[in-house]
Amino acid sequence: MELEPMDEFEQELRQAFERWPAPPGLKRKLMERRHKPTQRSWFAWPGFAASLVSVSLCVAAVLTFYGSHERQQEKERREGEDARQQVLTALRITSHALDHMNQQLAAHNRANHESSQE
């Protein structure tokens, strides 16, 4: 028997409204999906921009720190080398003064010795 178009529509409607049991494990899957952190695109504009700024700031801070650290080290090295040179200059003058004093004393001793022999 051929169904009337209206009957056919009713039939489809009835089937559509018919309650079907949920497939096994659906509830578990739904719960799992609910607790799973949502995977967002790594290129989410505000977050990405913030990260980019933070990274740039960190890099700039690190570079500035190393730059000033190196400058400080270079300054200390120059000061140390300068101090070393000054010590050597002082010792050179001291050595010269002691040397001259020795010569002077030796000359006097010689003169005294010669005069005592005469």
Next chain:
Amino acid sequence: MKKRIIALVFCSTSLAVLGLAQTAELPASAPVEKELAAHASNVDEVTLGKNMLGLASAFMKGKDKDDAETRKMIEGLDGIYVRDYEFAKQGEFSAEQVEQLRKYYETTEWSPIVRDHDSKTGESADIMIKMVNGKSDGLFILDVEPKEISIVLILGPVNMEQLGQLKNLALLGALNGAKAAPSGNGKH
């Protein structure tokens, strides 16, 4: 707040006093030294406090033998004050100026151990030591040549044996060779 300000003032005053105490050891230049420097053709000036000596010592920690010897010599010293005035010709300084220098540095805490004056040439050599508890705690040398005056003041425990070995340091020999070249401290 008031306590913090007082603490801050106290700390800064203490630091200033400590700083002064450290530099107070080294003498100020004698007034006559300005006149000598004005007439000298070359002036070498070295003033090193304990901190600077420590810094220099830290830069002598290589394997170099001379550096090691020099480091040993300066370790424990409180200060070095050295002036060397070289003159182009004789007669650019007077015996009175030398006497003024001697009097300026000759204080009661220094005992003369060598005093040699040659009235013919005008050359003289003075060595004084500072004794603290029976140990030498400073050395002063005033060496006057016809065209040169050297003042050496070393504060702290001075090892005379090590000083006597100064000429053996090759580094100083190299410096003597390079003496004609302009140096940072010299006036040319």
